[in-house]
Amino acid sequence: MGIFETEMRHKDIDHRVNMKSEDRDENGTFLYNERITAYSNEGITAYSNERITAYSNERITAYSNERITAYSNERITAYSNERITAYSNERITAYSNERITAYSNERITAYSNERITAYSNERITAYSNERITAYSNERITAYSNEGITAYSNERITAYSNERITAYSNERITAYSNERITAYSNERITAYSNERITAYSNERITAYSNERITAYSYERITAYSNERITAYSNERITAY
Structure with missing residues (x-):
C-alpha cells in the first residue's frame, strides 16, 4: 500500500466514525469520549513504542476479522469502565514485552474462536472486579x-x-474469593516449576473428564477453607 492509499484509508476511517481534525489533540490522539473504530477487515495498528489508548468510557472496537495489534514494547490500554472488544475470529495480540491491560471494572473479551495472546514476558492483567473471558473454543495463553x-x-x-x-x-x-474454573473437557495445566494457587475461600474446579495437572516440582495449593474439586473420571495429578 502506497503513501497516498494509506492517507486515503485513514481519511476514510475518520469519515466513517464522524471524526474531524478538531476531535484530536496536537499529537493526533482522539479526545474525550470518542471511539477508535475499524470496520470490515481493517486494522488498528501501532508500530514502534506507540500506544493505542482510550480514556474515560471509550471503546477500542474491531468488527469482522480485524486485528487490534501492537508491535514492539507498546501498550493496548483502556482506562475507567472501557472495553477492549474483538468480534468474530479476531485477535487481540501483543508482541514482545507489551501489556494488554484493563483498569477498573473493564472487560477484555473475545468472542467466537478468537485468541487473547501475549508473547514473551508480557502480561494479561485485569484489576478490580474485571473479567478475562474467552467463549467457544478459544484460548487464554x-x-x-x-x-x-x-x-x-x-x-x-x-x-x-x-x-x-x-x-x-x-x-x-x-x-480473594475468585475462581479458576474450566468446563467440559478442558485443562488447567502448568508446566515446569509453576504454581496453580488459590487464596482465601476460592475454588479450583474441573468438571467432566478434565485434568488439573502440575509437572515438575510444582504445587496445587489451596488456602483457608477452599476446595480443589474434580468431578467424574478426572485427575488431580502432581509429578
Missing part, C-alpha cells in the same frame, strides 16, 4: 515467564473445550 493474573473478586473462565495454559515458570493465580 501466556508464553515464557508471563502471568495470567486476576485480582479482587474476578474470574479467569474458559468455556467449552478451551484451555487455560501457562508455559515455563508462569503462574495462574487468583486472589
